[in-house]
Amino acid sequence: MVRVAITGAGAICALGRNASEFAAAISSGRSGIGPIRSTDMSRVRFQNGAEVPDYSHTPYFDDRRADFMDRFAQFAVIAAREAVAAAAPEWTAELRENAAIITGSCVGGQSTEDIGFQEIYKHGRNRVHPLTIPKTMANAGASHISMEFGVTGPSFTISTACSSAAHAIGQAYWMIRSGAAPLAITGGSEAPFSCGILKAWEAMRVVSPDTCRPFSKDRHGMILGEGSAMFVLEPLEAARARGARIHAEIVGFGMSADASHITQPSAEGAARAMRTALRDAGLSPEQIGYINAHGTGTLANDISESAAIHAVFGSCVKNLPVSSTKSMHGHALGAAAALECLAAIVALRDGILPPTANFNEPDPECDLDVVPNHPRAAQVEYALSNSFAFGGLNAVLALRAVAH
């Protein structure tokens, strides 16, 4: 089986406009959560989110190109450009023809759709903008990435709510591992800040009125986020042969379905996904040195995830740091797992475990070492990145540090 290297990473989110700014923020425990400014929040009960501050397409896309792209697709291309520039693959006609693009997104361009539907329902007009459909479709991120790089191989988008990007990265990993593709651009992107979407989240009563405090006894829910992280995956040996910088290796991928409830998580389903990832990687629980948790900061997730981690890791839990970086970059839905995969890569690569920020008080029902508030220096060889979606669809990535 082919070993799979991550040779490029790109990011844009509340913590920064590139992967270096993202790494600096999570490695110092800085949160990007604050008042949402990109949309009118006067009718929304909660006010805070993790927004890309002062975003404008201008430095990234000319106006005419931006006309065709919802914010979520713009984020996808921005992160992909950085990842591809960092990987600097040796493009040949054959590589462009066979490279894969697999992206994750939960709501796609629903913000564009929200604006379009206001024309019909609120303003009484009889037409919406003709680009509403191509801007709204969830695969727009993958499509624009393919056009950006002239990549014509297998390209598609996976939408599994909060696990979307993990399912996407996992598929890309398996395609490289099996030899089905020589290179993959993969990750997730999301931009959910429009009034209609925010009102729908408000109605679920899972959004915190202040900030995101995963695993803290006084947690009051999640904080929505936006952005993208994208990666370039290649066969490890080929990457080494051409002298590429290798950020980390993906060594396993596991999936499961809870088959229990449309919103309430099941510890059993989460545990099965982690066990499946370990089995796929050929690892035993005691080899894992860090978990980047799904850690949404909701009452239900954090208890269920803690129980799942205890079930899988048993007595190893005592020496297993588990943190939720959603406390800093928010819950970016279909991009969440990509940002969190990047957080795990940074931890393995730089030897600094990102903390769970905004943590106030231990919860006996979340009895984990959550790396509270302060980053921790630690050289870890293997890490997991957990994603457990609404709808009970779970995906877990296993990553390995690369010795330099």
Next chain:
Amino acid sequence: MSDDLIQRVLKVISTSKRIPPETVTIDSDFAQLNIDSMDAVEILFALENEFDISIPDDAVRGVRNVRQMCEGIDKLITDKASGPPAAQ
């Protein structure tokens, strides 16, 4: 707390949860009625429509039974009738 208010709350619960009206009483608790968190947010949504009120998240924490729910609705209706606080 009026009997009319109680009857309307009971009806909202039975309609939302799609259970026979006679199974819901002022003394029912949510666990007995098998009301999970998603059922609860649907019931709150229906109560907001029924009484034309807004039920804040922090008002529902700790509400575990129908009586507490009726008391909370009663308070929100009373607060609404007395109008918003005068501008400072």
